[in-house]
């Protein structure tokens with residue numbers, strides 16, 4: 001994991017899509033460093049962060065790493081924060097994580113990066129946003145959403161191949177462009 005991303009610029013002066021950390025994968029996230037920041041609650045995206053597409057289980061290496069991480073660093077809770085609408089309880093159970101998914105509020109589907117999606121998580125956990133980290137592969141849903149909610153954020157490289165809708169929407173291309181523009185400033 002790269003140490004504090006653009007640490008020279010205070011978080012309040014950075015665009016919301018710029019993460020605090022960047023890591024190659026979930027296995028590369030430095031949880032000791034994150035715990036030192038006062039983080040107690042881990043919020044992790046599912047698709048392309050914890051699992052590749054078209055897979056129905058988490059890889060044993062990931063389950064083991066997260067189980068050890070929770071014990072070793074004494075985090076209070078492990079949570080999956082996903083925009084996926086399917087039943088994800090199997091993934092949650094395998095790592096003893098709570099699962100947070102989109103919900104309806106007055107005919108509006110509340111999902112990442114919506115502020116209310118993250119508010120519901122902090123309320124349920126009884127947590128301060130500053131005690132939370134959002135880890136995910138999407139700059140908009142995960143990083144922007146987490147930063148906007150006042151959490152720490154880690155951007156990981158997408159695991160395996162992209163979903164068709166990201167290929168069509170050029171999501172990755174736009175992400176790279178946003179970041180490289182920011183670096184040029």
Ligand SMILES: [Mg+2]
Pocket residue numbers: 045046047048049136137138
């Ligand atoms: Mg994802």
